Amino acid sequence: MMNKSILEVNGLTMDFGGIRALDRLDLDVRPKEIVALIGPNGAGKTTFFNCLTGIYLPSDGDIRLVSPQTGKQSRLNGLKPNKITKKGVARTFQNIRLFSQMTVLENVMIGTHCRTRSLILGAILRTRKTRKEEQETIDKSYDILEKVGLSEQANEFASNLSYGAQRRLEIGRALATEPFLLLLDEPAAGMNPQETADLVTLILQIRDEGHAILLIEHDMKLVMTLSDRIIVMDYGKKIAQGTPAEIRVNRAVIKAYLGEDVGSDNA
Amino acid sequence: MITVKEVKRSLLVSLWFVFLTFPLMVIKVNPFERTVSWRWSNMVYVAIGTFVISLLAKAWFVRKENRLSRQQEDSCRARTPIIQRILQRPGYRYPLAAFLLGAALVFPHIFSTYQANIMTTALMYIVLGLGLNIVVGVAGLLDLGYVAFYAVGAYSYALLNLHFDLGFWTVLPIGGLLAALFGVLLGFPVLRLRGDYLAIVTLGFGEIIRLILENWNAFSKGPSGISNIPRPGFFGLEMSLDQAMIYMYYLMIGLLLVTIFVVNRLQDSRLGRAWLALREDEIACQAMGIDKTRTKLIAFSLGAFWAGLIGVIFAAKTTFVNPASFTFMESAIILSIVVLGGMGSIVGVILGALILVLLPEYLRALSEYRMLAFGAILVAMMIFKPEGLIANVRRVYCYKGKKSNTSLKNDE
Ligand SMILES: Nc1ncnc2c1ncn2[C@@H]1O[C@H](COP(=O)(O)OP(=O)(O)O)[C@@H](O)[C@H]1O
Ligand SMILES: [Mg+2]
Numbered sequence: 196m197m198n199k200s201i202l203e204v205n206g207l208t209m210d211f212g213g214i215r216a217l218d219r220l221d222l223d224v225r226p227k228e229i230v231a232l233i234g235p236n237g238a239g240k241t242t243f244f245n246c247l248t249g250i251y252l253p254s255d256g257d258i259r260l261v262s263p264q265t266g267k268q269s270r271l272n273g274l275k276p277n278k279i280t281k282k283g284v285a286r287t288f289q290n291i292r293l294f295s296q297m298t299v300l301e302n303v304m305i306g307t308h309c310r311t312r313s314l315i316l317g318a319i320l321r322t323r324k325t326r327k328e329e330q331e332t333i334d335k336s337y338d339i340l341e342k343v344g345l346s347e348q349a350n351e352f353a354s355n356l357s358y359g360a361q362r363r364l365e366i367g368r369a370l371a372t373e374p375f376l377l378l379l380d381e382p383a384a385g386m387n388p389q390e391t392a393d394l395v396t397l398i399l400q401i402r403d404e405g406h407a408i409l410l411i412e413h414d415m416k417l418v419m420t421l422s423d424r425i426i427v428m429d430y431g432k433k434i435a436q437g438t439p440a441e442i443r444v445n446r447a448v449i450k451a452y453l454g455e456d457v458g459s460d461n462a
Numbered sequence: 463m464i465t466v467k468e469v470k471r472s473l474l475v476s477l478w479f480v481f482l483t484f485p486l487m488v489i490k491v492n493p494f495e496r497t498v499s500w501r502w503s504n505m506v507y508v509a510i511g512t513f514v515i516s517l518l519a520k521a522w523f524v525r526k527e528n529r530l531s532r533q534q535e536d537s538c539r540a541r542t543p544i545i546q547r548i549l550q551r552p553g554y555r556y557p558l559a560a561f562l563l564g565a566a567l568v569f570p571h572i573f574s575t576y577q578a579n580i581m582t583t584a585l586m587y588i589v590l591g592l593g594l595n596i597v598v599g600v601a602g603l604l605d606l607g608y609v610a611f612y613a614v615g616a617y618s619y620a621l622l623n624l625h626f627d628l629g630f631w632t633v634l635p636i637g638g639l640l641a642a643l644f645g646v647l648l649g650f651p652v653l654r655l656r657g658d659y660l661a662i663v664t665l666g667f668g669e670i671i672r673l674i675l676e677n678w679n680a681f682s683k684g685p686s687g688i689s690n691i692p693r694p695g696f697f698g699l700e701m702s703l704d705q706a707m708i709y710m711y712y713l714m715i716g717l718l719l720v721t722i723f724v725v726n727r728l729q730d731s732r733l734g735r736a737w738l739a740l741r742e743d744e745i746a747c748q749a750m751g752i753d754k755t756r757t758k759l760i761a762f763s764l765g766a767f768w769a770g771l772i773g774v775i776f777a778a779k780t781t782f783v784n785p786a787s788f789t790f791m792e793s794a795i796i797l798s799i800v801v802l803g804g805m806g807s808i809v810g811v812i813l814g815a816l817i818l819v820l821l822p823e824y825l826r827a828l829s830e831y832r833m834l835a836f837g838a839i840l841v842a843m844m845i846f847k848p849e850g851l852i853a854n855v856r857r858v859y860c861y862k863g864k865k866s867n868t869s870l871k872n873d874e
Contacts, residue, residue: 248749249748250745250748250749275748275753276745276748276749277748277749277750277751277752277753277754280748280749280750280751281751285749285750286749288746288749292743292745292746292749293743293746294738294739294742294743294746295742296738296742297735297738297739297742298858300859301735304735305736305739305747305750305752306750306751308732308735308750308751308752309750309751309752310751311732313731313732313733314732314733314760315728315733315760315764317731318727318728318731318732318733318734319724319727319728321727325731328732329731329732332732333859349859350858350859368750369750371750372750372751
């Protein structure tokens with residue numbers, strides 16, 4: 196192990212009434228790592244993200260975050276989503292949740308919110324500090340748009356973007372919160388092959404800039420090319436983990452994906 | 463353009479309306495002579511009327527759809543309506559603003575004091591509308607009890623003046639702050655509710671405040687209210703009634719300008735963007751690091767602050783307050799102003815307030831049917847122009863030194 200983990204999840208459990216959506220899940224992510232989370236629909240992947248980002252309160256277990264900059268450890272359970280974002284975890288949503296009546300640029304500017312501070316008085320008086328902060332927000336957001344390839348559409352309404360572009364905007368908006376851990380929930384869903392290829396380049400670039408990425412994805416080709424490690428879930432449980440090469444031949448995984456009887460090797 | 467199918471649909475609509483209005487429009491019972499008269503002619507009118515209206519509405523929709531599909535490829539500039547295009551151009555905007563301001567300043571000298579008085583009322587509703595606009599239009603919190611904060615402001619002036627002999631200018635900020643405090647107090651437990659639930663709780667809060675004022679005689683003098691509230695002073699100058707009214711008018715113009723300035727700056731700021739985002743998607747907003755409760759609370763109490771200010775002014779203007787002035791009807795009017803004008807748009811709110819306050823005033827005949835007219839206008843707006851008279855246009859930001867984009871924002 197070359198580095199300490201930045202995220203450690205131990206025994207995470209989430210019950211919805213009678214349904215156990217997450218069952219004593221353990222997981223860790225190290226800096227600059229791309230970890231893929233795969234599994235059949237309903238396996239609990241999105242629920243895991245929701246627990247991690249404070250949208251759901253886990254029934255049991257422990258989520259710990261270690262900031263790579265300061266080395267400070269904090270427990271995420273029970274924190275509000277905005278506090279968790281501020282600690283450096285950002286996410287995208289499986290069912291796109293952009294602010295559709297705001298422009299593309301403004302969507303990204305919203306992401307900078309937790310790193311800026313001006314409030315009522317600053318807004319009304321428009322002090323030098325506020326103006327400087329605004330301009331920095333705008334510039335930073337433009338840079339992010341350039342990175343995700345949307346600077347041309349900066350002043351369009353977010354709802355006017357194509358599906359693939361909306362997914363990229365979600366990533367851009369998440370990046371604006373300056374996370375060290377980025378959670379992507381099915382970022383390639385609904386993309387055509389060209390868009391998916393661009394996405395792979397983008398994700399690698401983001402990783403190279405120093406972000407760790409936890410990725411939920413159904414596109415196996417993408418998962419196999421990108422991930423350093425893959426974690427496979429089924430019915431809320433982790434059933435396997437390993438490198439892409441290991442997962443490709445793992446019996447439990449093949450069983451979960453293809454059913455009991457099939458034993459072929461091409462997952 | 464209009465197919466047989468649509469004609470059939472309109473026929474069905476008119477039949478349905480005939481059926482619905484039959485007992486009301488056709489049958490007339492005379493209880494003294496114990497006779498029933500059948501007014502068949504009314505039925506014909508209803509049938510023809512609804513048929514024509516339904517067809518017209520359909521035609522209008524078809525036209526609008528055609529226009530939209532034609533414009534799909536055009537740039538976003540082509541889609542912005544004429545008023546906005548005028549307002550966007552500094553060359554038009556500033557002369558227009560200067561003209562309007564000039565007109566507003568000479569208004570009481572050209573027209574009678576009575577007219578100025580009506581205008582003062584309209585101005586008060588504009589400011590109320592702008593305050594509620596922060597809450598409903600920008601932050602998307604449906605507040606049906608806005609009048610409660612208005613009442614807090616009015617009664618704080620009435621009571622503080624009665625018991626402690628405080629003057630208008632002292633109470634003006636106090637009334638605003640007290641209302642804002644009430645906003646925070648109500649907001650804390652209530653703002654976790656969404657949409658309809660929030661609407662119902664705020665509606666209840668508005669009624670509670672009114673009922674307290676009505677029933678707690680020792681505190682508020684009950685339904686008879688508090689009278690002899692002094693008008694605002696002007697450096698101790700004695701003023702005649704006419705002068706006082708004109709003074710009030712200018713005071714409102716001043717407050718309106720301040721409000722427009724402040725609201726405009728707020729909307730176009732980090733906080734304003736957070737409000738808009740909150741209106742659109744709370745979960746995404748929180749995931750982007752926005753503190754939901756705090757942001758909502760700020761919007762709620764800022765809105766309340768303006769209601770409180772206008773409450774103080776209202777008490778000073780009428781020199782008398784009683785609970786009857788703070789019924790749900792007031793909340794409904796202010797809300798209608800925001801919805802009619804266009805959620806989130808300052809110019810829209812101003813237009814909406816002028817229409818909703820001045821129209822009934824000048825069309826006295828209509829004022830009895832005010833509620834009916836409100837209903838009809840709002841339903842029609844929801845169908846034909848759900849974005850309001852003036853839709854809010856998003857701003858275009860300049861990137862670094864790149865000097866290209868002009869501000870697209872209509873409000874300023
Ligand atoms: N808010 C919720 N209430 C009840 N059940 C839920 C809720 N969210 C998720 N679930 C259940 O949890 C299970 C896992 O769902 P999810 O995490 O969305 O799966 P995945 O993202 O892996 O496809 C499903 O059975 C789903 O019905
Ligand atoms: Mg999912």
